[in-house]
Amino acid sequence: MNPVEIFTDVSTWISDKVFYAVPVFDTKMPLIVLWLVLAGAFFTVWLGFMQVRGPKLSIDLVRGKYSSPDDEGEVSHFQALATAVSGTVGLGNIAGVAVAISLGGPGATLWMIVAGLLGMATKMAECMMGVKYRREHPDGSVSGGPMYYLRDGLAERGMRPLGQVLAAFFALCMIGGAVGGGNMFQSNQATAQIIDVTGGESSFLADVPWVVGLVFAALAGAVILGGIKSIARVTEKVVPFMAVLYLAACLVVLVWNVTSVPAAVGEIIGGAFRPEGIAGGVVGALIVGFQRAAFSNEAGLGSASVAHSAVKTREPATEGFVAMLEPFIDTVVICTMTALTIIITGTWDDGDASKLGGVGLTSRSFETVLPWFPLVLALAVVLFAFSTMISWSYYGMKATGFLFGDNPVAENAFKVLFLCFTVIGSAAALEPVIEFSDSAIFLMSVPNLVGLYLMAGPVRAVIHGYFRRVRSGEVAQVGSRA
Amino acid sequence: METVVVGVDNSDASTRAVEFAVERAQHNDWRVVLVHVIPWTPYSFQTPSENEHRHREKAREVAAATEQILAPMADIAERAGVSHEELVHHGKPSETITDVAAETGAVHIIVGRTGDGGLREAVFGSVASRLVQHAHLPVTVVP
Numbered sequence: 001m002n003p004v005e006i007f008t009d010v011s012t013w014i015s016d017k018v019f020y021a022v023p024v025f026d027t028k029m030p031l032i033v034l035w036l037v038l039a040g041a042f043f044t045v046w047l048g049f050m051q052v053r054g055p056k057l058s059i060d061l062v063r064g065k066y067s068s069p070d071d072e073g074e075v076s077h078f079q080a081l082a083t084a085v086s087g088t089v090g091l092g093n094i095a096g097v098a099v100a101i102s103l104g105g106p107g108a109t110l111w112m113i114v115a116g117l118l119g120m121a122t123k124m125a126e127c128m129m130g131v132k133y134r135r136e137h138p139d140g141s142v143s144g145g146p147m148y149y150l151r152d153g154l155a156e157r158g159m160r161p162l163g164q165v166l167a168a169f170f171a172l173c174m175i176g177g178a179v180g181g182g183n184m185f186q187s188n189q190a191t192a193q194i195i196d197v198t199g200g201e202s203s204f205l206a207d208v209p210w211v212v213g214l215v216f217a218a219l220a221g222a223v224i225l226g227g228i229k230s231i232a233r234v235t236e237k238v239v240p241f242m243a244v245l246y247l248a249a250c251l252v253v254l255v256w257n258v259t260s261v262p263a264a265v266g267e268i269i270g271g272a273f274r275p276e277g278i279a280g281g282v283v284g285a286l287i288v289g290f291q292r293a294a295f296s297n298e299a300g301l302g303s304a305s306v307a308h309s310a311v312k313t314r315e316p317a318t319e320g321f322v323a324m325l326e327p328f329i330d331t332v333v334i335c336t337m338t339a340l341t342i343i344i345t346g347t348w349d350d351g352d353a354s355k356l357g358g359v360g361l362t363s364r365s366f367e368t369v370l371p372w373f374p375l376v377l378a379l380a381v382v383l384f385a386f387s388t389m390i391s392w393s394y395y396g397m398k399a400t401g402f403l404f405g406d407n408p409v410a411e412n413a414f415k416v417l418f419l420c421f422t423v424i425g426s427a428a429a430l431e432p433v434i435e436f437s438d439s440a441i442f443l444m445s446v447p448n449l450v451g452l453y454l455m456a457g458p459v460r461a462v463i464h465g466y467f468r469r470v471r472s473g474e475v476a477q478v479g480s481r482a
Numbered sequence: 483m484e485t486v487v488v489g490v491d492n493s494d495a496s497t498r499a500v501e502f503a504v505e506r507a508q509h510n511d512w513r514v515v516l517v518h519v520i521p522w523t524p525y526s527f528q529t530p531s532e533n534e535h536r537h538r539e540k541a542r543e544v545a546a547a548t549e550q551i552l553a554p555m556a557d558i559a560e561r562a563g564v565s566h567e568e569l570v571h572h573g574k575p576s577e578t579i580t581d582v583a584a585e586t587g588a589v590h591i592i593v594g595r596t597g598d599g600g601l602r603e604a605v606f607g608s609v610a611s612r613l614v615q616h617a618h619l620p621v622t623v624v625p
Contacts, residue, residue, distance in 0.1 A: 077524075229532070310534050
């Protein structure tokens with residue numbers, strides 16, 4: 001057996017385990033999706049329905065109403081949230097939703113929203129813990145994320161060996177996920193879009209997709225290896241602009257078909273409970289919806305916790321409240337807008353819908369009203385993919401740093417490896433690698449959630465303690481600087 | 483002893499504003515507060531690694547501003563024997579200068595007419611013109 005065959009076998013074996021699905025009625029429920037949704041349900045109840053009670057506080061925190069004047073010039077709640085959101089918003093919001101509807105019917109949308117709402121509670125717990133157990137280095141820079149709260153949080157509770165094992169396992173999974181799903185897959189999809197808009201099979205890039213990958217790698221390398229901030233800055237500024245443009249385009253399509261909106265909402269709600277002709281009926285729609293929400297907002301995987309832990313705050317709970325907004329923005333707002341656009345234009349019902357693929361279906365929905373929009377959409381996909389790559393390269397680097405004691409050589413070695421896979425990803429969708437990486441991303445939720453369950457007591461104490469102090473006025477809003 | 487706030491940056495106009503303020507301070511027994519504001523907003527978009535190192539970067543920015551911008555200005559006041567204080571803040575320059583004036587109980591704000599903002603100033607207007615429009619105190623703009 002050569003190494004490639006061994007890798008393929010190992011990757012298939014892992015993937016079969018991670019995505020092990022139990023038959024439910026006519027369809028199959030992957031246990032890992034159930035694991036994520038149950039965590040959302042648990043933390044929703046355990047934290048006392050903060051999705052309902054907390055949003056006002058979340059928004060006040062983002063607006064800086066509780067930030068001390070000393071925090072000027074540091075990482076604000078808004079900045080931490082924006083960075084985390086740009087790491088999650090991506091193909092899942094555009095392609096994933098289309099896949100969900102073509103498989104599960106309009107009803108899948110409702111279940112996707114439900115999963116998004118539940119995910120808010122998980123995200124709150126993991127991001128609060130990320131801040132609580134982050135490491136502040138002598139130079140003032142910070143490292144945080146599940147690997148730190150798993151190791152140090154569990155050690156505090158007399159479970160040091162378990163904490164160490166879970167933390168190391170988490171870090172390994174995050175490196176795997178970063179290289180594949182956060183990089184290869186993004187590079188692959190973005191390249192496909194570029195080839196598509198430059199003429200498909202007759203495109204001058206069709207035979208040399210690796211050239212696109214090389215450009216991506218050069219740009220990403222300039223950011224992560226060369227520290228060229230201007231490229232990152234441009235991306236970080238253009239991505240939110242594209243997101244707003246995307247939402248605006250959705251609104252245009254909705255307004256154009258405004259008379260069909262009530263019917264579409266009816267289809268979503270009706271379809272959620274009695275979908276016709278969909279494999280597995282209600283359960284089928286539910287599984288597809290839950291699955292796409294989990295893929296899109298990453299709640300429970302622990303990745304966002306790394307990005308959120310850089311915020312300047314004295315109260316870890318504040319970032320929990322802020323992070324709660326992330327699945328809301330990602331799933332409840334952006335994914336739902338995509339879903340409405342697809343449902344209202346009726347493209348999901350086209351005969352070739354399932355063959356068209358994710359981005360293609362979404363693109364066709366926009367085309368019915370805005371014929372020029374597919375080009376903008378392709379640009380959005382490319383930019384979202386690039387910003388996701390920048391975020392995951394950082395996550396992978398932090399995981400490497402954690403395993404190798406912040407050794408710069410190891411971190412740079414990871415970055416080089418990351419860039420090699422950017423090029424490989426553009427040229428070939430290596431199934432086993434994608435499979436392996438998807439498994440790694442979802443495996444992150446195992447150590448992460450086991451740790452969060454074991455520390456559920458302290459999680460609730462910190463969140464509730466802060467919420468109580470805000471309500472009693474002990475934690476007061478701060479005026480402007482004066 | 484009354485306090486005046488002088489907004490300073492890297493421009494020649496700002497040096498003239500400090501000289502103007504220090505000269506008047508000698509005659510009127512004023513204390514001058516020299517403030518430099520590093521443009522910053524809590525609502526920007528950044529990469530994760532920028533966020534990680536932000537604290538260090540902020541310290542570096544403050545050190546550079548203190549050494550390269552405020553120290554030469556403080557020298558002017560020192561040589562003239564005028565009581566002075568230097569402050570560095572992050573924020574929106576016009577608003578922050580107004581806030582500092584309120585915090586220090588200043589009676590007057592002095593700034594140079596054009597700053598070192600270049601294109602940004604050309605498009606969005608200068609700090610001086612914003613101060614003239616919004617400050618609650620008399621503002622002197624030094625050409």
